[in-house]
Amino acid sequence: xxxxxxxxxxxxxxxxxxxxxxxxxxGGLFMPQRIPSLDAAALRRWSRLSYRQLVKELxxxxxxxxxxxxxxxxxxxxxxFSRFRHKDIVHLSRLKGGLNVLELWHGVTYAFKDLSLSCTxxxxxxxxxxxxxxxxxxxxxxxxxxxxxxxxxxxQKNMDIFVxxxxxxxxxxxxxxxxxxxxxxxxxxxxxxxxxxxxxxxxELFADLDFARKHNLMSLNSVNWSRIMVQIAHHFYAYFQxxxxxxxxxxxxxxxxxxxxxxxxxxxxxxxxxxxLPIRLVAAxxxxxxxxxxxxxxxxxxxxxxxxTLASAMDIQEPYNVERxxxxxxxxxxxxxxxxxxxxxxxxxxxxxxxxxxKVSSYMGT
Numbered sequence: 001x002x003x004x005x006x007x008x009x010x011x012x013x014x015x016x017x018x019x020x021x022x023x024x025x026x027g028g029l030f031m032p033q034r035i036p037s038l039d040a041a042a043l044r045r046w047s048r049l050s051y052r053q054l055v056k057e058l059x060x061x062x063x064x065x066x067x068x069x070x071x072x073x074x075x076x077x078x079x080x081f082s083r084f085r086h087k088d089i090v091h092l093s094r095l096k097g098g099l100n101v102l103e104l105w106h107g108v109t110y111a112f113k114d115l116s117l118s119c120t121x122x123x124x125x126x127x128x129x130x131x132x133x134x135x136x137x138x139x140x141x142x143x144x145x146x147x148x149x150x151x152x153x154x155x156q157k158n159m160d161i162f163v164x165x166x167x168x169x170x171x172x173x174x175x176x177x178x179x180x181x182x183x184x185x186x187x188x189x190x191x192x193x194x195x196x197x198x199x200x201x202x203x204e205l206f207a208d209l210d211f212a213r214k215h216n217l218m219s220l221n222s223v224n225w226s227r228i229m230v231q232i233a234h235h236f237y238a239y240f241q242x243x244x245x246x247x248x249x250x251x252x253x254x255x256x257x258x259x260x261x262x263x264x265x266x267x268x269x270x271x272x273x274x275x276x277l278p279i280r281l282v283a284a285x286x287x288x289x290x291x292x293x294x295x296x297x298x299x300x301x302x303x304x305x306x307x308x309t310l311a312s313a314m315d316i317q318e319p320y321n322v323e324r325x326x327x328x329x330x331x332x333x334x335x336x337x338x339x340x341x342x343x344x345x346x347x348x349x350x351x352x353x354x355x356x357x358x359k360v361s362s363y364m365g366t
Contacts, residue, residue, distance in 0.1 A: 001033070004033050005031075005334070006029050006031055007026045007341065008028070008338060010026050010028075015068075015225075018225045019123055020127070020216075022221075026338075027203075028338070029327075030225045032062060035271060051088060056074055056077050058233050058236070059073060090106070111147065112144075112234075113145055113149075115231070116226070117149055117227065123226055128158040129158070133158060134216060135160075135217075136159075136162065136217050137153060137217075138202050138205065138206075139220050140198040141170070141178075142195035142262075142315055146174070146178045147177035149161060152220065154183045156185060160186075161220070164189055165178060165191070165198075166190075171312055202221075222262050222263075223320060232268045232269075239272075239277055239279055253279065255281075262316055266281060267328075269281045280365070282364065283295065283364055287309055288316055290302065291366065294352065298354070298357035299349070299351060301349025336356075
């Protein structure tokens with residue numbers, strides 16, 4: 001399994017290189033060169049697996065055994081989930097009228113990002129110990145990413161993490177989770193501006209290739225492919241828990257509603273669909289509704305500014321993972337994706353081509 005940039009400006013890399021990257025050197029995001037396909041028989045086999053087992057199966061599709069042996073991968077995932085409060089890691093609560101809630105909040109910081117970041121932290125530690133290497137992690141946060149990222153690497157001698165949070169725009173508990181950590185490798189700064197404005201200097205640092213190489217920069221935001229990879233398991237687990245029966249042909253469709261900020265979790269859902277999982281995605285947004293306008297009208301353009309809401313972790317106007325979705329649903333069209341994103345960078349808005357808009361709206365609603 002090799003990984004390519006959504007903008008096609010760099011050669012393919014392996015999982016380790018993608019893991020230790022932020023943005024690709026050409027400004028794009030890494031994606032698998034090919035998406036594995038699962039038939040109905042494979043889905044029926046997987047339906048008997050626990051959440052933990054699903055994560056292991058999915059990771060083994062995207063991480064070659066030559067890079068991480070299966071027994072080691074099993075141990076890393078087990079270690080990642082050792083601090084979760086629920087015995088099943090993830091739990092499905094069944095409500096009335098066929099409505100279900102997938103509880104993704106049983107990690108240390110009570111954020112769903114604990115699931116993917118705990119695994120990513122273990123993968124990083126594995127490679128760093130092998131290579132005797134040190135990295136500098138840069139994280140911009142609108143709230144929950146920062147504290148989850150800190151928990152995944154705090155106290156590690158071969159990683160320093162620098163977190164930038166928007167002053168006064170995170171919830172109090174999230175800010176305290178970040179600013180009360182005393183380990184020497186954790187560095188937290190409050191910055192003026194919203195989460196989108198914080199992302200700009202981080203992106204510029206990754207674009208400075210000499211600086212990035214000198215300091216071994218990497219990201220734990222959802223620009224990191226490893227986070228997307230682990231989140232694919234959420235959708236498979238939700239489907240298997242909710243599908244009435246897997247004996248029918250074709251398999252029944254399950255609707256999954258995804259609260260959406262930076263778009264990482266719904267990107268994972270799109271990949272699950274591509275793999276053959278029969279789900280219908282619905283992106284739930286707050287008044288920072290760029291993804292809603294993109295899906296409904298093909299209008300991928302910024303509003304006047306980020307609006308502060310009660311759901312501060314979703315207060316994002318530039319959901320950078322949309323680039324991954326556009327690349328995926330355009331048939332891996334790197335040239336077209338690059339042109340769209342360069343246009344967006346200049347004009348801060350664009351109208352999706354009709355064929356691509358139809359494809360996006362066929363994969364998800366809002």
